[in-house]
Amino acid sequence: MQSPRYNLLVLVRNQFMTERDIESEVEGLNQLLIVTDDINGFCKTHELVDGYRITSKKRHLLRAIENKELKPFRFLINKN
Numbered sequence: 001m002q003s004p005r006y007n008l009l010v011l012v013r014n015q016f017m018t019e020r021d022i023e024s025e026v027e028g029l030n031q032l033l034i035v036t037d038d039i040n041g042f043c044k045t046h047e048l049v050d051g052y053r054i055t056s057k058k059r060h061l062l063r064a065i066e067n068k069e070l071k072p073f074r075f076l077i078n079k080n
Contacts, residue, residue, distance in 0.1 A: 008026055008030075010022060010025060010026055012025075040058075042061070043058045043062070045080065046061060046077065046078055046079065047076070047079060048060050048064050048074065048076060049074065049075040049076075049077060050064075050073070050074050051073050051074075061076075064076065
């Protein structure tokens, strides 16, 4: 399976990085993005706060993101 390519802007502070080093960094970023790009990855990396409850259940997360906006007092939290 070929990994999808993303349009990424990579700003480098080190003037001594070669083109090969930059390509390596971009490939690493692509690999990180693939993990969270599918719905299973999204569900593994997020939690839903609903009032006073916190859940990581896939069906609750999917139901919450069906709409454009979350209902009041519902929050999606990234586990990172």
